[in-house]
Amino acid sequence: MNNLHKTTKLYLFFIISIISILFIKCDKQDYIPNTYVNFNINIDDPLYLDLAVVGNHVFLKNVGVNGLIIYRLGINEFIAYDRTCTYKPEDNCAVVSDENSTVLVKCPCCGSKFSLDYGYATEGKATRPLKKYNTNFDGSFLHVYN
Numbered sequence: 596m597n598n599l600h601k602t603t604k605l606y607l608f609f610i611i612s613i614i615s616i617l618f619i620k621c622d623k624q625d626y627i628p629n630t631y632v633n634f635n636i637n638i639d640d641p642l643y644l645d646l647a648v649v650g651n652h653v654f655l656k657n658v659g660v661n662g663l664i665i666y667r668l669g670i671n672e673f674i675a676y677d678r679t680c681t682y683k684p685e686d687n688c689a690v691v692s693d694e695n696s697t698v699l700v701k702c703p704c705c706g707s708k709f710s711l712d713y714g715y716a717t718e719g720k721a722t723r724p725l726k727k728y729n730t731n732f733d734g735s736f737l738h739v740y741n
Contacts, residue, residue, distance in 0.1 A: 626732040627679050630660050633740040638732075646673070646737075650697055652711055654678065661689035663728065663739065664700060666711040672694040673730045675739045676714055682707050688727070700725075 645651040652666040673686040678689040680702035688704035707719025714724035
């Protein structure tokens with residue numbers, strides 16, 4: 596009887612796993628498309644002066660899907676996000692600065708707000724984080740890529 600109980604639990608776990616995978620795959624909300632990103636910026640360049648201070652960010656145009664946000668998380672740590680709101684990526688709505696916060700950006704279309712520390716939505720309709728790109732910093736140059 597005990598083996599039958601274990602087999603039933605295993606079977607239920609298997610069925611629930613399959614249903615969960617199908618549910619995730621059938622999610623109608625598309626994610627941000629993959630776009631080739633590979634560039635370097637010199638953070639000493641006056642264009643990126645705001646990145647000299649931890650906690651500041653800059654917006655870049657003409658890269659990613661709707662531009663990128665480069666955020667200085669720490670002395671030697673930078674994060675790069677695509678500006679495309681994740682609520683309805685097909686709307687191509689780019690997040691903008693939130694006047695009330697230096698660590699949040701907001702979507703002017705749906706009102707979602709995202710934390711620059713982690714990229715997660717903190718309020719609004721978006722449930723997915725901003726799309727993140729890889730970064731490497733050598734002390735002068737920041738390499739952003741995917």
